[in-house]
Amino acid sequence: MNAPLPTTQAAPAVAAVRLSAIANPEHLRAVPLALLPALAAQIRTMIIETVTVVSGHLGPNLGVVELTIALHRVFESPRDTLLFDTGHQAYVHKILTGRQRAFAETLRQPGGLSGYPLREESVHDVIENSHASTALGYADGIAKARAIIGDGDRAVVAVVGDGALTGGMAYEALNNIGAAKDRPVIVVLNDNGHSYSPTVGAVAAHLGELPGRADAPNLFEHLGFAYLGPVDGHDVAALEPVLHQARGLGCPVVVHVRTVKGKGYAPACAHPEKLHTAGPAAKPGARPTPTWTAVFAAELAEIGARRSDVVAVTAAMPGPTGLATFAARFPERCFDVGIAEQHAVTSAAGLAAAGMHPVVAIYATFLNRAYDLLLMDVALHRLPVTFVLDRAGITGPDGPSHHGMWDLSLLGTVPGLRVAAPRDAERLRELLSEAVDYHDGPTALRFPKASIGHAVPAIERIAALDILLRAPAAEVLLVAVGPTATECVAAWQLLADRGIAATVTDPRWVLPIADELIALATAHRVVVTVEDNIGAGGVGAALAHALTAAGAMVPVHPVALPRRFLAHGHRRDILVESGLCATGIVDTVVRARQLPTPIERGTQ
Known part of the structure; x- marks a missing residue:
């Protein structure tokens, strides 16, 4: 927090300016x-040329170019604290704080620049936030600490999108900041009418009314803030005096800034949702491969046509979570609640209590925010709500905040919740139908951000359990969770080549542990579970506990993700590094077979 300003170089010439000469905010x-x-204009060119090659957040960053320039000219980062909510609008901030070359060459690449603020990258990055509605809470805490320390002259500025104001945490923070007149926090409201999708709700309507009701107190003034604006967020000459005024007020203040998402790039302005993120164009002649999300989207729409009680709920992301198709066919049955995962879950509980079957489509990492509501508002009441968790497992270039590697550990603690993990497209359709047909409590379905791949057939089904491969007199059982079935099947052949007989099974419904899986496990000497979730509290841990409770002394060896925050990188590379590949599974089996089982240890 108290890091010194970076060493400066000579300032650029007055007659012209080159972006490459801007090495720091001074x-x-x-x-x-x-x-x-x-x-x-140079900054926009760099963003467009970089993002369209390596992928990243395009529209949000094009919309804050002038705003970020003005912020860094008025405030002296890092002495003054600039917070960005969410961090996906911080590309310009990175470019202006000495990371131009890294941005152009390594953005979102393994070992390269993160797509979000990252504390280890720069003293100008204070928080590593990529989940919305949090910056105001950080700002409140930092301002409190500054008041205690006696550093109240150091400004605390939170740049918050209007979409983030649909999240409940934002209002909890506003409630505290607005009441503390001696702890000034400057809230820069970047109002572009969007989160990922167009901003929904009454607050968005209120913001749209503000220019025409200058004489009437607005929401922020009622909460104790001074209010300045609206001001054109693409006019630095207009922004700078307003920001100076905000700093001089010495009280909590909202600076309302109007911007255009995708500014300066016509395709992004015309399609703000589609080009919220962008990446390299597909190679000519390349055949598109179906994604898990696309298969889910089509199947849910078909279920909606058959079942008038099925409704869909999204937290500001109908497109990325696959609900856009359902929404187009059944608009009266699809509800976008804004960036409010907690409200999405409890609202779904209300829908279920009133006789509907809600499908809550959400990224696996964002379910973390709504765990308490799932536990106490849905599961406690045994309500039939289906959670569809996209981006489960490793997501790749979005990094540690977006990897969906905690959901199985969390969901396994929820009484009465059944969790499914499809291994291929047919199982996704099958399990989604089974989930919405289940009426005795909540269900969840998880799948990754990836192409869906080839079908993995079963040779036998025992109750809900699929047997994918079985060698005679098999001593090793491979338990495949979802798409890891492909690698388990490949590992089975590698083991066979070594003379090791194995069975591969897909439980389909992976939690809670089925009695049939316990019986199958006890028929083998060694069990190896494979899951793209952390090992602690995952399927492997649950199976080991279930076997112990059943009095079975069969060792379980999980192949899972490590319990640490994993950096951004290519999805396949991260999975291989974590052992979630055929050779990694074989290595685990070989090590496990060399160890005596509990029964063998007892006879020695």
């Missing part, structure tokens, strides 16, 4: 106002 403050439009 250089930026030396640039004449008249040259800033040219600098903004």
Whole structure:
């Protein structure tokens, strides 16, 4: 927090400005106002050229170019604290704080620049946030600490999108900040009418009314804030005096800034949701491969046509979670609640209590925020709500905040909740239908961010359990969780080549542990579970506990993700590094076979 300003170099020439000459915010403050439009154009070019090659968040960052320039000219980061909510609008901030080359060459690449603020990258990055509605809470805490320490002259600025104001945490923080007149926090409201999708709810309507009701107190003033704006967020000359005024007020203040998502790039302005993120264009002649999300989207729409009681709920992401198709066919049965995962879950509980069957489609990492509501508002009441968790497991370039590697550990603690993990497209359709047909409590279905791959057939089904491969006199049982079935099948052949006989099974419903899986496990000497979740509290741990409770002394060896935050990188590489590949599974089996089982130890 108290890190010194970085060492400066000579400021750029007055007659012209080159982005490459801006090595730090002090250089930026030396640039004449008249040259800033040219600098903004260079920044936009860098963002477009980089993101369309390596992928990343395009629209949000194009919309905050001038705003970020103005912030770094008025405030002296890192002495003053700039917080971005969410962090996906921080590309310009990175470019202006000495990371231009890294941005252009390594953005979201393994070992390269993160797509979000990252504390280890720069003293200018204070928080590593990529989940919305949190920056105001951080700002409140930092301002409190500054007041205690006696550093109240150091500004605390939170840049918050209007979409983030649909999240409940934002209002908890506003309630506290607005009441503390001696702890000034500057809230820069970046109002572009979008989160991922167009902003929903009454607050969005209120923000749209503000220019025409200057004489009437607005929401923020009622909460204790001074209010400045709206101001054009693409006019640095207009922004700077308002930001200086906000700093001089010495009280909590909201600076309402109007921006255009995708500014300066016509395709992003025309399609703000589609180009919220962007990546390299598909190679000519390449055949698109179906994704898990696309298969889910089509199947849910078919179920909706058959079942008038099925409704869908999303937390501001109907497109990415696969609900857009359902929403287009059944708009009256699809509800976007904004960036409010907690409300999404409890609202779904209300829908279920009133006779509907809600399908809550959400990223696996965002379910973490709604765990308490799932536990106490849904499961406690044994309500039939289905949770569809997209982006389960390793997501790749979005990094540690987006890897969906905690859900199985959390969901396994919820009484009465059944969790399914499909291994291929047919199982996804099958298990989704089974989930919405289940009426005795909640269900969950998880799948990754990836192409769906080939079908993995079963040779036998025992109750809900699928047997994929079985060698005579098999001593090893491989338990495949969802898409890891493909690698388990490949491992089976590698083991056979070594003379090791194995069985491969897919439980389909992976939690709670089925009696049939316990019986199958006891018929083998060694059990190896394979899951793209952390090992602690996952399927392997649950199976080991179930076997112990049943009095079976069969060792379970999980192949799972390590219990640590994993950096961004290519999905396949991270899985291989974690042992979630055929050779990694074989290595685990070989090590496990060399160990005596509990029964063998007891006879020695």
